[in-house]
Amino acid sequence: MYQIIKNTAIEALGAMLPIVAIIVTLHFTVLNVESTVFLRFLAGSTMSVFGVFFFLLGARTGILPMGRDIGAELPQHNSIPLIVAVGLIFGFAVTTAEPGVMTLNNIATNAGVDNGATLIIVISAGVAVLFTTGLIRIIFGFPIKYVLAITYGIAIILAFFTPPEFLSIAFDGGGVAAGSFTVPMLLALGMGFTSVLGNRSYLSDGFGLIGLACAGPIIGLLVLGVFFF
């Protein structure tokens, strides 16, 4: 436990310090931002370091083991509907709690994209659908290359028909969907899943889950842009 706390603390600091250092340097050399803004920045950075620390600690000690257990439980029931249901609900729930997704939604709202929670819902639903596709792919052993080529091919074709303001947010949505919470969580479930499948190895079958899941939000948001705006 002590070891986990120590490693998590180091990681939280390591993730924050470089960017804080760059911003502080910019402040003193080129920009001279107003001092209240700068003080708020220092206070907020400190808050964020503690935030990352508690978040990762909670995810690692409590939530991840549960994800792995669920993953190992899934194939034992020999039921595709169960895998689909759990993949969809788990993928959705985990993505709604991803800080990167919330952050993108906040910035979009600040910039005047009045979407309520649409962005979060579409990104999470996209991850849910393609994560589940990834699990089913592992069972049937479809080559990852073709699955990736088809999904990203669809995204490229849709991109031609999407208005510019949707294109930018759609591809950003794919990038934020795989974050510090979703990646370990989805992998934990995937690892548990492959560990009981016997003849499948995690290295060749488990990989590709995240890349595939990222295409979900891209396609979801592009479809939204093509057909509804």
Place this chain on the structure above:
Amino acid sequence: MMLGIFEGLDNVTLDIILPIALLLIFFLVFQFLFLKRPLRQVLVLLRGLLFAFVGLVLFLQGINIAFVPMGQEIGSAFGGFDNTWTLIPLGFVLGFFITLAEPQVRVLSQTVEEASSGYIRSKTILILLCLAVATFTALAMARTVFGIPLHFVIIPGYLIAVILLFFADKDFVAMAFDSGSIATGPLIVAFMVSLTVGVSDALDGRNMIVDGFGLIGIITLAPIISIQLLSLIYAVKTARGEVSDDSGK
């Protein structure tokens, strides 16, 4: 509060309660139907969720009062400069050091070294990834500064990524696509996207949404393309017999 650091904390808390509750319900249902773990393990899970909840509130509040306004401030300051092109080298430097500091990138470099049976050194991969992310961040900045339509960057970029799929090795392909978002954690999203949104807001004739967003999508391409290219180089060298392929496949 003098600095207003708790401003909006109530909204942030409300935003987070829902996803955490969703996870909690999901786990509890699974616990009662299938897992049936002892109470002690369930309590550990609950403690984990509580930590994650507190962590998320602190993190997002910190992002909202620190990184978003700072990013916009710096963005509009740069947007107001006569030499807006200075953003391009700034993007390069930011991209390079952020990737260098990201612990996940080191794990990935190690994995690629193993996948190439030690032929591609993890140090080489690390530097390559830093340079790739730096270049794509600079490209994304250039796009915002000059107002280049995102279609012209995203479509060719992903087309290259997909075409490479057919030539690259299977293990490398999965690795490449999985690590697309490796350099774009929530902090980078908060700071960099706010920055480009700030720049587009400050420049005449730019749209905050069209030109401000898209950066993350572009940066995601960096690992995807560069790792697949590495695999091609490795394959060519293997075919020429410069590397002994002892992976046994």
